[in-house]
Amino acid sequence: MEPENRELADIIDNLRRVFQVVNEHSKKAEKSSGITGPQLWAIKTISEKAPIRVSDLAHQMYLHPATVVGILDRLEARELVTRTRSSTDRRVVTIDLSEKGKELVRRAPEVAQGLLVAGLEKLSREKRKVIGEGLRYLVDILGVQEIPPKLMRSPEINTPE
């Protein structure tokens, strides 16, 4: 393989690696907090925005509503969240944290900190710059061909507060 293609292949391999590792670590979160990464992510989002509609939660999490429903099913089964059908618009279901859910958020605040952030913070300013710049290029070239999402609202990604 020519060095040019080697370089491309490396980029793609590394992207996959990042995906895998990020995925893998989210599974490890389960062991220390008792719930899975996505569930924890949902809980955290709900704790910040509650009461929140299912569709808004899905939007907040960049996930499909159908996926969120499944996560909510499991959280509700553990009595961490509550579902309430709105009286003004009976199509709408609003989600809240139960006491148990709030307790979980209180008890595991550091969970939100995250491995990636911790790792990035330890890096030198220069390396962080390189990572940031490289990703920016990547987003640029990908963004050109990005397909407008259908069901989910604009996945316009907001910077965390």
Place this chain on the structure above:
Amino acid sequence: MEPENRELADIIDNLRRVFQVVNEHSKKAEKSSGITGPQLWAIKTISEKAPIRVSDLAHQMYLHPATVVGILDRLEARELVTRTRSSTDRRVVTIDLSEKGKELVRRAPEVAQGLLVAGLEKLSREKRKVIGEGLRYLVDILGVQEIPPKLMRSPEINTPE
């Protein structure tokens, strides 16, 4: 927000963006080739390394063997790959492409990585270098951090595969 945190937030946001776009692209590939992204990835890997053992394939793909078994089941059901139990070590199963599988690889060579590769190829050598380097750092810090599974991933980053 201080510039330092701004930088971190940007990195994480861009990662999310990349995840999403690549994810969508993988679905596009599915529609044009008839098989899913992971299946295509497996086919491509097999075509490069065949005959290959199941565990080696899993390693190549950064996936758990159990996951690969499922993918192989579906590929075998479509008669795209063949499983052969080794005669020298009867625990080992080696995977090969069927004629149909080879034909698919011939017919859809670029589908697997099309969007990414096409975009990357258009970039200047300089920018490509920056992307490659940045990802390498990223993989490094993720790899290093993987050892102590104490802290966990920021759920915000745990975007779908």
Place this chain on the structure above:
DNA sequence: TGCTAATAATTAGCATACAAATCATTTAAG
């Protein structure tokens, strides 16, 4: 008013993905 379109949540069906347990086989220890 009454019919149709749009919206919100859910369900059903499929494909990843992993950990843990299992089965068969091979290797190593005594």
Place this chain on the structure above:
DNA sequence: CTTAAATGATTTGTATGCTAATTATTAGCA
């Protein structure tokens, strides 16, 4: 040589994640 440990693939069970279809409700309009 016999048994215990290790290895390779698979099975089982749980959790994502998506699309498409369904149900219930609301909004829009003739």
